[in-house]
Amino acid sequence: MSCEPLILLEGVNKRYDGAKALADASFSVAEGEVHALIGENGAGKSTLSKIIAGAVIPDSASVRWRGEPVRIESPIAAQHLGIGIVFQELDLFPNLSIAENIVIGNVRMERRQWVNRKELGAFCQTYLEQAGLSESPWTRVRDLPIAHMQLVAIARALSFEARLILMDEPTSSLPDDAVERLFALIRRLRAGGVSIVYVSHKMKEIFEIADRITVLRDGATIGTRTASETNIDEIIAMMVGRELAAEYGAPADAYRETILSAQNITTRKLRNVSFELHRGEILGVAGLVGAGRSELGAALFGLDRIVSGSFRLEGSEIRPHSPSAAIGLGIGLLPEDRKLQGLMMQMSVLENSTMAVLGRLQRWGFLSRRKEAGLSAPVHRGMSLKAASNGAPVSSLSGGNQQKVLLAKWLLTDPRVLFLDDPTRGIDIGAKRDIYRIVRELAGQGKGILFVSSELPELLQCCHRILVMRDGHNMGIVDARAATQEQIMTLATSEVTAA
Amino acid sequence: MSRLRKLKSVLGLAGIILVAILASPQASDGSNIFLQAGNLTDVLRQMSVIGIIALAMTYVILTAGIDLSVGSILAFATCVTGMIVTRPAAPGGRFTQAALAVGIAMAASALLGAANGAVISVFRIQPFIVTLASMIGVRGLAKWLTRNENIDIGFGSDAAASFANFVNQKAVVVGTFAALAVIFWIILDRTVFGRYVRAIGDNEKAGRYSGLPIRSVKIAVYTLSGLLTGIAGVIYAAENHQGNPNAGIAYELDAIAAVVIGGTSLMGGSGSIAGTIVGTLIIGVLTNILRLRNVDSNVEMMVKAVIIVLAVAIQKNEKAE
Numbered sequence: 001m002s003c004e005p006l007i008l009l010e011g012v013n014k015r016y017d018g019a020k021a022l023a024d025a026s027f028s029v030a031e032g033e034v035h036a037l038i039g040e041n042g043a044g045k046s047t048l049s050k051i052i053a054g055a056v057i058p059d060s061a062s063v064r065w066r067g068e069p070v071r072i073e074s075p076i077a078a079q080h081l082g083i084g085i086v087f088q089e090l091d092l093f094p095n096l097s098i099a100e101n102i103v104i105g106n107v108r109m110e111r112r113q114w115v116n117r118k119e120l121g122a123f124c125q126t127y128l129e130q131a132g133l134s135e136s137p138w139t140r141v142r143d144l145p146i147a148h149m150q151l152v153a154i155a156r157a158l159s160f161e162a163r164l165i166l167m168d169e170p171t172s173s174l175p176d177d178a179v180e181r182l183f184a185l186i187r188r189l190r191a192g193g194v195s196i197v198y199v200s201h202k203m204k205e206i207f208e209i210a211d212r213i214t215v216l217r218d219g220a221t222i223g224t225r226t227a228s229e230t231n232i233d234e235i236i237a238m239m240v241g242r243e244l245a246a247e248y249g250a251p252a253d254a255y256r257e258t259i260l261s262a263q264n265i266t267t268r269k270l271r272n273v274s275f276e277l278h279r280g281e282i283l284g285v286a287g288l289v290g291a292g293r294s295e296l297g298a299a300l301f302g303l304d305r306i307v308s309g310s311f312r313l314e315g316s317e318i319r320p321h322s323p324s325a326a327i328g329l330g331i332g333l334l335p336e337d338r339k340l341q342g343l344m345m346q347m348s349v350l351e352n353s354t355m356a357v358l359g360r361l362q363r364w365g366f367l368s369r370r371k372e373a374g375l376s377a378p379v380h381r382g383m384s385l386k387a388a389s390n391g392a393p394v395s396s397l398s399g400g401n402q403q404k405v406l407l408a409k410w411l412l413t414d415p416r417v418l419f420l421d422d423p424t425r426g427i428d429i430g431a432k433r434d435i436y437r438i439v440r441e442l443a444g445q446g447k448g449i450l451f452v453s454s455e456l457p458e459l460l461q462c463c464h465r466i467l468v469m470r471d472g473h474n475m476g477i478v479d480a481r482a483a484t485q486e487q488i489m490t491l492a493t494s495e496v497t498a499a
Numbered sequence: 500m501s502r503l504r505k506l507k508s509v510l511g512l513a514g515i516i517l518v519a520i521l522a523s524p525q526a527s528d529g530s531n532i533f534l535q536a537g538n539l540t541d542v543l544r545q546m547s548v549i550g551i552i553a554l555a556m557t558y559v560i561l562t563a564g565i566d567l568s569v570g571s572i573l574a575f576a577t578c579v580t581g582m583i584v585t586r587p588a589a590p591g592g593r594f595t596q597a598a599l600a601v602g603i604a605m606a607a608s609a610l611l612g613a614a615n616g617a618v619i620s621v622f623r624i625q626p627f628i629v630t631l632a633s634m635i636g637v638r639g640l641a642k643w644l645t646r647n648e649n650i651d652i653g654f655g656s657d658a659a660a661s662f663a664n665f666v667n668q669k670a671v672v673v674g675t676f677a678a679l680a681v682i683f684w685i686i687l688d689r690t691v692f693g694r695y696v697r698a699i700g701d702n703e704k705a706g707r708y709s710g711l712p713i714r715s716v717k718i719a720v721y722t723l724s725g726l727l728t729g730i731a732g733v734i735y736a737a738e739n740h741q742g743n744p745n746a747g748i749a750y751e752l753d754a755i756a757a758v759v760i761g762g763t764s765l766m767g768g769s770g771s772i773a774g775t776i777v778g779t780l781i782i783g784v785l786t787n788i789l790r791l792r793n794v795d796s797n798v799e800m801m802v803k804a805v806i807i808v809l810a811v812a813i814q815k816n817e818k819a820e
Binding site: 341365 | 694695704711712
């Protein structure tokens with residue numbers, strides 16, 4: 001490692017819609033090292049790597065490439081510098097061939113107006129060999145297994161002689177043997193002087209492959225450690241070590257009776273998940289992205305087919321095969337992505353909040369506007385919803401108020417069990433507090449609440465117990481009052497033992 | 500009527516009417532031909548067929564769909580109407596025969612629409628493709644039924660002709676359009692179904708997560724499109740005194756144009772029946788004034804093209820503000 005870093009970022013700030021994603025973060029990568037970037041969900045890893053890739057423009061930042069100040073204003077600019085990207089959601093063109101995928105956007109090749117097929121094949125062959133891909137360059141990308149798609153992305157980065165390759169969760173969809181081959185490739189690249197930024201939250205992999213580890217938390221850089229001089233416990237402590245906001249107080253005791261029980265639920269993504277939820281209980285669901293938290297909601301809400309196992313609601317077995325069936329049974333689901341799965345953005349606050357209960361507000365198919373306003377008013381008031389008017393489009397609301405509209409939609413259905421998928425993601429602290437209070441009240445009414453969150457302090461504070469997931473498995477249920485963040489994080493990142 | 504004021508297309512309509520008044524030729528007594536009662540009601544009658552189709556097309560487009568098959572379904576309906584009314588006197592008299600013709604034409608058209616909707620929602624194929632296919636297939640069906648020939652209803656005093664003469668009255672044509680417009684306005688604005696139509700077009704995924712009956716709403720919307728096209732087909736047959744398997748070519752595009760000029764978004768979720776009525780009137784007035792001025796019909800098409808783009812561009816700009 002030379003003393004001059006290949007890339008050095010300092011004072012990186014980025015806000016999205018007023019919510020900070022990065023606050024004065026810094027990061028540097030030396031030549032020929034594998035540098036892991038780690039942090040909890042929402043810590044700013046993806047934003048930072050997209051800034052390096054030129055896909056996101058920071059609000060302010062000082063960037064030096066080999067000591068020279070530079071601005072990375074577009075993916076093309078990043079490519080000119082020699083930065084290649086292998087994104088989490090593989091950004092390849094599935095209907096084009098491997099060769100076309102490699103040269104598309106490649107400045108060196110696109111200058112030419114005409115492409116000679118033979119020349120193109122030869123050009124790609126070199127990089128395919130380096131990446132360890134044996135397919136013909138004319139194979140269509142969508143016919144490749146996913147592990148090979150990733151190699152195509154790596155070959156693309158190599159083709160414009162990238163000196164720095166960003167890999168965002170590269171192993172999340174790979175089988176074990178492919179992970180081994182990927183690591184071998186990373187080591188070969190490193191030996192050739194290429195630097196790798198490895199974004200992941202899989203501890204074991206990071207310690208296997210990384211030279212140095214930088215931890216992000218809440219958009220700030222907590223520190224950088226040399227992998228051989230630290231251990232998993234120290235890294236976890238750096239990831240979670242935030243002060244608990246202890247102002248909410250513990251939730252009231254739950255009832256003893258079970259409202260919902262899951263027995264060995266197995267779906268496409270879940271493996272033998274069992275748990276019991278009591279009346280009045282808030283059961284937290286912890287785990288990293290991809291651990292199967294949302295999929296648990298999908299199984300309960302009739303979105304995913306249950307392969308084996310069963311749910312029992314107040315003692316009787318239920319098999320919801322669609323969301324409307326689930327709603328009929330008294331199950332509600334506040335989805336993870338409120339814009340994509342929750343809101344009708346062009347419709348009004350009132351229309352959104354009564355969306356799931358219109359059947360009750362009609363006579364002969366005609367809506368009673370009076371009933372509609374009457375039914376929703378107390379609910380809106382109860383959650384201190386701030387909107388210009390009931391008729392204001394929901395798109396004009398802040399994220400927190402939008403989330404309250406969605407929550408109102410479910411409260412109006414008066415569910416027995418409510419699955420809240422990361423309800424406080426990306427909303428301001430005031431709205432968070434309101435949502436904690438509402439969830440508390442719902443539990444107080446005897447409903448069963450499943451509360452998914454990426455923020456451990458929130459779970460520890462709000463919930464009675466916390467179910468920790470990893471790779472679709474239930475890794476254990478801990479008592480929220482006795483557990484620590486470290487304990488949960490250890491469960492969430494530990495190896496799944498064959499059950 | 501704050502909702503009307505929000506409609507930017509109303510301004511466009513006012514502008515076009517103003518231009519029409521100014522550009523209108525004078526009659527021999529010095530009056531403005533465009534403003535003559537006879538002419539104004541002609542405008543309404545001429546746009547009624549497209550207007551009726553456009554009402555249901557508005558629903559389809561609100562769900563982020565499209566129905567390209569309406570022109571062919573219209574031709575099919577004219578043929579069914581013609582075939583039934585021209586049959587030698589049926590038992591039950593003229594009235595029954597006419598009622599059967601109208602009823603069967605409407606029901607069969609609605610069924611074709613329902614088939615569109617069923618294929619779209621059950622097999623999840625893009626509406627564009629499904630209705631493109633039925634645009635071709637139903638045109639074939641109409642031609643096959645009539646062996647490629649027009650079915651003349653005639654102008655005599657028999658059952659068929661008197662049916663056509665009755666339906667062809669201005670009051671009946673315009674009255675049908677007006678009544679349907681009111682019904683469709685109310686359904687969209689006041690019913691649960693109308694709310695679902697907009698919700699599904701706005702965000703189908705969120706609709707699924709809210710437990711909305713997406714499949715049945717979609718089937719219903721395409722069924723309505725077929726039904727209204729059937730009604731338009733009956734009127735068309737009466738106006739032209741014939742069942743014509745080649746009728747209604749490119750009508751789907753005129754109907755879509757009316758909807759789009761009225762401010763309904765092809766992306767779904769936003770739009771209104773009021774807008775579609777205004778859009779239809781804009782096209783109607785424009786066509787009328789160009790014809791009063793004896794403008795070449797080919798030039799007419801070019802002018803329409805400009806108006807469509809202009810109307811949508813203006814609405815887009817105002818939205819961005």
